[in-house]
Every structure is written in C-alpha cells, then in structure tokens.
Amino acid sequence: MNYRIGIVRGDGIGPEVVGAALGVLEAVGARFGHAFAKEELLAGGCAIDASGEPLPEETVARAKACDAVLLGAVGGPKWDTLPSHLRPEKALLGLRSALRVYANLRPAVLLAPLREACPLKDEIVGSGFDILIVRELTGGIYFGKSGRTEDGQAAFDTEFYTRKEIERILRVGYEAARKRRLRLCLVDKANILESSRLWREVNARISAEYPDVETSAMYVDNCAMQLVRAPGQFDVIVTSNMFGDILSDEASMLTGSIGMLPSASIGEPGAPGKPTMGLYEPIHGSAPDIAGKDIANPLGTILSVAMMLRYSFNLNKEAEAVEQAVARVLEAGWRTADIALHKVESTTRIVGTKEMGRLVAKEVQRSRI
Incomplete structure (x- = not known):
C-alpha cells in the first residue's frame, strides 16, 4: 500500500526524534511491503523564521492533502517574546483545527523493563x-x-x-x-x-x-x-x-519519562478502505536545552508512528511489530539517558537518539509477525 505522510520536524529536539522515527517507518515499509511518501512541512518556530508566521497557509493546504501528519515538537525561548497570535504553539492549535482532529488519545503504560524508572x-x-x-x-x-x-x-x-x-x-x-x-x-x-x-x-x-x-x-x-x-x-x-x-x-x-509517551489526534473515520486523518506526536516539548546533543528519547515519537499505523492506516500488524520492537530493545537493556537516570544496572547500555532509533528499526526488520 502507498501512503502520504506530512512531516513536521519542528523545533528543538523535534528534527532528531522525527528522524529516528522515520528510520523505523522505513523499516516497516521494507518488512511489510508498504511505501510511505513523505511531505516535508514547516510549522512552529522554524516556520516563523522562514515566513514570519507559525503556520503558513501552504503548510495547512499540503497537510490536508496527506493521509496523516507526524510532528516532532514546536516552540522554544527564542520565540517567547512574540505576541500570542505569532507564538509557535499556535501552529499546533491551528493544525488540530484545520485537520479536524478532535480526539487526542494518550496511552500511559508501564512497561516491565522500565519498572525501575517509575x-x-x-x-x-x-x-x-x-x-x-x-x-x-x-x-x-x-x-x-x-x-x-x-x-x-x-x-x-x-x-x-x-x-x-x-x-x-x-x-x-x-x-x-x-x-x-x-x-x-x-x-x-x-x-x-x-x-x-x-x-x-x-x-x-x-x-x-x-x-x-x-x-x-x-x-x-x-x-x-x-x-x-x-x-x-x-x-x-x-x-x-x-x-x-x-x-x-x-x-x-x-511511566518513567515524558519521552516515552506517544499520542494520536484523530478525527472522523475515513471512508471504507481509506485512511483516517490523524496528527501524531510525542507529548513532550521541544527541549531546546538538549537539542542537537543526540540524547533525546525518540521512543515517544516511534510509538506515535505505531499509533499512526493503527489508527490512520488500519495496519494493526505493523503497529504491533513496532511496539514489540520497542519492548525488545528495552528488555535488552538499551536506554536513553532520561530512562536510565533512576537506576543504572550492569545490564543497562545507554545510547543516543540515533542509535535508539536504529536499534528499534533493526528489531522491526526481524519481526516474525
């Protein structure tokens, strides 16, 4: 199957966590025979820098033409002094309204490997x-x-x-x-x-x-x-x-860290056999203090991709493969810094954003689902 996904990398750590999640999505496509076309979109602070507004009309129009939208994070102190109607966060509210996604689903699950982080x-x-x-x-x-x-x-x-x-x-x-x-x-x-x-x-x-x-x-x-x-x-x-x-x-x-939680924002169901429009994003912010350091946790964004596969594309098998891949990586002891600070054991191996994404993608490719 072919799907078109709007990609809003956004600000701060947004481009890093989205990059890791897209690597996992590519692994899903290769493993299960799907093609995911990516439409790069500007929204948030980076859009303000480029166009003077947080949500350009072009972004809205192109987002509506996609089957779903994946978003990293928006905002940061650089834009905090702007008037309210020009703040990066207005991009989020505008996208939700334009895409008519009125229901936000936020799972909070304590995974067994992260019990020590609770x-x-x-x-x-x-x-x-x-x-x-x-x-x-x-x-x-x-x-x-x-x-x-x-x-x-x-x-x-x-x-x-x-x-x-x-x-x-x-x-x-x-x-x-x-x-x-x-x-x-x-x-x-x-x-x-x-x-x-x-x-x-x-x-x-x-x-x-x-x-x-x-x-x-x-x-x-x-x-x-x-x-x-x-x-x-x-x-x-x-x-x-x-x-x-x-x-x-x-x-x-x-659950151990705000970096672990995905979210799905969905609207009215699509016609039979057609995708349901959804906006998918981790619930964390842009964390500008750690941006560019390759230490952000991408698992919330990766699990948001799993929710996109399930809720927008009805690809339940593929979503389960991503979720199981995350669980196996954690069971093997791999951690980003935010979920290793509470208790570091001899079996814990701390990795960065890119490596965590690569590990999950590798597990997806090994999936036997």
Missing part, C-alpha cells in the same frame, strides 16, 4: 498499569474567547463546550473502553464549573448506550491524586482539553 513504590504500582487518556482537543479554554481589559490590568480565558463536542469525544472514549477493560472515568470539575456540569449531563445520556462499560466520574483534583495513589484503578479517562493536557503529562512521569 517513581512510585512497588506496593502502589503492583502489576503495573495501562491507562488511555482521551482528551477533547479542539474546544474548551484553549479555543474559547480570551483577551485583556483595555487598561491591561486583567485578562480572561473562556471555557466553552457544546453538547456536540462533548458527545463525540465521549463516544470515542466508550468505543475505546469496549476494546479494552470496559471501564471509563469522566474527569471534570462539576462542583465548580458550569461547563463540567454539562459534561456530566451529556455523559448520563451517552453512558446508557454502553451498558457493558462501567462508568464513573471524578473531580480533576482527585484524579490527579489518584493517579499517584493507585494508577491501576484507571482504564479509560475522558476529559476536557486543559484537564487532559495536564493529567496526561502527570501520567507520563509514572
């Missing part, structure tokens, strides 16, 4: 955890009305959701729960926020359509505490844009 005690972690955070991505406070008063002495950001936005993200969560362990937790702040009370109201109706899924609700502050106290209690968490942004970063540290 900061929680053994009695808390138990046999491990496997959480899927489903974050609404194109609504809420990040897209609501914002501004400052005329005298500049006050500022505001508005949390705004429609029933339609809430309903469609809840359905993504419930469908995911049906493929997992049949548990869904709605996370909100319904004791304070009117928008959260609307989430609960819509969920009461939608949950009735999924009687096989055990449904619960939890305030966001309690959820933040429960993720540390007993992460194994969660299966699927569905929440708003801002809450999902924060909670998924917290969950990432329970």
Whole structure:
C-alpha cells in the first residue's frame, strides 16, 4: 500500500526524534511491503523564521492533502517574546483545527523493563498499569474567547463546550473502553464549573448506550491524586482539553519519562478502505536545552508512528511489530539517558537518539509477525 505522510520536524529536539522515527517507518515499509511518501512541512518556530508566521497557509493546504501528519515538537525561548497570535504553539492549535482532529488519545503504560524508572513504590504500582487518556482537543479554554481589559490590568480565558463536542469525544472514549477493560472515568470539575456540569449531563445520556462499560466520574483534583495513589484503578479517562493536557503529562512521569509517551489526534473515520486523518506526536516539548546533543528519547515519537499505523492506516500488524520492537530493545537493556537516570544496572547500555532509533528499526526488520 502507498501512503502520504506530512512531516513536521519542528523545533528543538523535534528534527532528531522525527528522524529516528522515520528510520523505523522505513523499516516497516521494507518488512511489510508498504511505501510511505513523505511531505516535508514547516510549522512552529522554524516556520516563523522562514515566513514570519507559525503556520503558513501552504503548510495547512499540503497537510490536508496527506493521509496523516507526524510532528516532532514546536516552540522554544527564542520565540517567547512574540505576541500570542505569532507564538509557535499556535501552529499546533491551528493544525488540530484545520485537520479536524478532535480526539487526542494518550496511552500511559508501564512497561516491565522500565519498572525501575517509575517513581512510585512497588506496593502502589503492583502489576503495573495501562491507562488511555482521551482528551477533547479542539474546544474548551484553549479555543474559547480570551483577551485583556483595555487598561491591561486583567485578562480572561473562556471555557466553552457544546453538547456536540462533548458527545463525540465521549463516544470515542466508550468505543475505546469496549476494546479494552470496559471501564471509563469522566474527569471534570462539576462542583465548580458550569461547563463540567454539562459534561456530566451529556455523559448520563451517552453512558446508557454502553451498558457493558462501567462508568464513573471524578473531580480533576482527585484524579490527579489518584493517579499517584493507585494508577491501576484507571482504564479509560475522558476529559476536557486543559484537564487532559495536564493529567496526561502527570501520567507520563509514572511511566518513567515524558519521552516515552506517544499520542494520536484523530478525527472522523475515513471512508471504507481509506485512511483516517490523524496528527501524531510525542507529548513532550521541544527541549531546546538538549537539542542537537543526540540524547533525546525518540521512543515517544516511534510509538506515535505505531499509533499512526493503527489508527490512520488500519495496519494493526505493523503497529504491533513496532511496539514489540520497542519492548525488545528495552528488555535488552538499551536506554536513553532520561530512562536510565533512576537506576543504572550492569545490564543497562545507554545510547543516543540515533542509535535508539536504529536499534528499534533493526528489531522491526526481524519481526516474525
């Protein structure tokens, strides 16, 4: 099969981790007989430097013509003093909106080889955890009305959701729960926020359509505490844009490093036999302090490629091959610095970004799936 993928390398460590992930993607193509055409796109700080804006119209048009988009990271202190509408982060929000990807899927799984990197005690972690955070991505406070008063002495950001936005993200969560362990937790702040009370109201109706899924609700502050106290209690968490942004970063540290976590942002399913548009990226930032040093962890980006294979192209076998390759590399003791700092054993071998990507690609080529 032939697929066209938009490549946004971005800023900081983005080009490095994307480069490693593309090597793995090439290995998938060679092993399973697929062709992946790559469309290089500019977005973020590098686009500001080149064109004066974080998301050029040309980038949007070319991205829409692709089957999926892979993104590294955007932003950095170089552009921090720019006005808000010219900040690199606007590229992310613009791409998500333009591509109509409203559901962000962020898995947080504690892999057995990284147990020593988890900061929680053994009695808390138990046999491990496997959480899927489903974050609404194109609504809420990040897209609501914002501004400052005329005298500049006050500022505001508005949390705004429609029933339609809430309903469609809840359905993504419930469908995911049906493929997992049949548990869904709605996370909100319904004791304070009117928008959260609307989430609960819509969920009461939608949950009735999924009687096989055990449904619960939890305030966001309690959820933040429960993720540390007993992460194994969660299966699927569905929440708003801002809450999902924060909670998924917290969950990432329970897995050993924010560099380990992939994400998939998907929209409406494609026609039968056609790809589903998705934006795939690791959840970490651009980390400009380590850019160019070949020490960034590319596994979050590599696992984002696995999610792209699964959710956009329906290549489940290929996605599994990538995931298993990552697991085998970790089981063999290979680590980037961020997942080796907690406890370095005699069997641990620390490698850089490029070598980690090469090791995973090699394992993909050996796959017997």
